[in-house]
Amino acid sequence: MLFNLTRLTGWLLALFSLPAHALTIFACQPDWASLAKVHAPEAEVFSATTAFQDPHFIQARPSLINKMRQADLVICSGAELEVGWLPELQRQSRNAKVSPGGEGLFFTTDYVAVLDKHDHVDRSMGDVHAGGNPHVQFAVADMINISQALSDKLQQLDPKRAAQYLQAGEAFRQRWAAKMLIWKNRALSLKGKKVVGYHATYRYLFAWLGMTQVADLEPKPGVSPTTAHLTQLAKLDPSNIYAIVYASHQNSQAAKWLAERTLLPTIVLPQSVGGNEQSHDLIALIDNSINLLLASSR
Numbered sequence: 001m002l003f004n005l006t007r008l009t010g011w012l013l014a015l016f017s018l019p020a021h022a023l024t025i026f027a028c029q030p031d032w033a034s035l036a037k038v039h040a041p042e043a044e045v046f047s048a049t050t051a052f053q054d055p056h057f058i059q060a061r062p063s064l065i066n067k068m069r070q071a072d073l074v075i076c077s078g079a080e081l082e083v084g085w086l087p088e089l090q091r092q093s094r095n096a097k098v099s100p101g102g103e104g105l106f107f108t109t110d111y112v113a114v115l116d117k118h119d120h121v122d123r124s125m126g127d128v129h130a131g132g133n134p135h136v137q138f139a140v141a142d143m144i145n146i147s148q149a150l151s152d153k154l155q156q157l158d159p160k161r162a163a164q165y166l167q168a169g170e171a172f173r174q175r176w177a178a179k180m181l182i183w184k185n186r187a188l189s190l191k192g193k194k195v196v197g198y199h200a201t202y203r204y205l206f207a208w209l210g211m212t213q214v215a216d217l218e219p220k221p222g223v224s225p226t227t228a229h230l231t232q233l234a235k236l237d238p239s240n241i242y243a244i245v246y247a248s249h250q251n252s253q254a255a256k257w258l259a260e261r262t263l264l265p266t267i268v269l270p271q272s273v274g275g276n277e278q279s280h281d282l283i284a285l286i287d288n289s290i291n292l293l294l295a296s297s298r
């Protein structure tokens with residue numbers, strides 16, 4: 001009885017020594033919401049967008065402002081992906097913790113070897129991401145680095161749960177490293193394949209798999225496909241192109257138009273976690289994307 005009482009007291013003490021509320025996390029994309037849930041299972045996690053929205057163009061709605069006001073941690077891609085809406089949310093939510101310079105602001109691109117940085121950008125180039133490609137949910141090789149930094153950040157913000165964050169982060173990185181070997185092996189036949197893409201959404205995945213996007217349905221970055229541009233693309237020699245690849249949030253019309261004229265297969269990949277039924281978390285997103293690329297008829 002005495003033993004049980006001591007145990008109960010110890011247990012209650014442990015329970016009450018944790019802050020009443022776990023962290024409240026605001027993620028700009030479902031990928032980072034998924035990553036946050038894995039790294040901080042007790043946290044309350046919210047994603048500002050879905051895989052069917054264009055992450056470049058989001059309205060700074062009052063509901064998003066409210067969510068940001070409550071956040072202890074904001075996880076976004078950065079590298080200007082959210083430049084059209086995140087600063088507005090930060091300004092209106094008046095939450096110093098997650099404002100520029102705040103300790104609760106975390107950009108995943110800060111932990112990625114960012115591709116395609118531009119020293120010089122002007123309007124004639126279209127909507128180019130000057131800071132490099134921000135679509136890093138597909139930066140397979142960098143995810144371990146992102147995970148490590150996120151674990152560190154969580155421990156800094158909520159030191160009482162440090163042991164939990166440490167353990168959850170370690171477990172994720174072990175799973176990811178094991179998956180990387182499986183993915184590389186499974187996707188060997190994709191190496192050297194050339195594709196027509198739509199925006200540079202899969203730049204990191206293609207680079208990691210040794211694939212090349214040789215043409216883009218967008219005439220310029222961020223500019224919707226035009227008939228004139230598609231007519232040019234229709235002159236491409238389809239014999240050395242593997243497929244036309246676009247994302248779950250993009251209009252399929254341009255890809256279908258080009259597919260009809262070139263007889264190239266089209267592949268629609270999830271843009272983010274939740275982009276299709278299979279892509280329920282970040283590991284499943286990469287798993288499923290590779291499977292879909294492999295399933296193409298060529």
Ligand SMILES: [Zn+2]
Pocket residue numbers: 056129134135199200
């Ligand atoms: Zn982009």
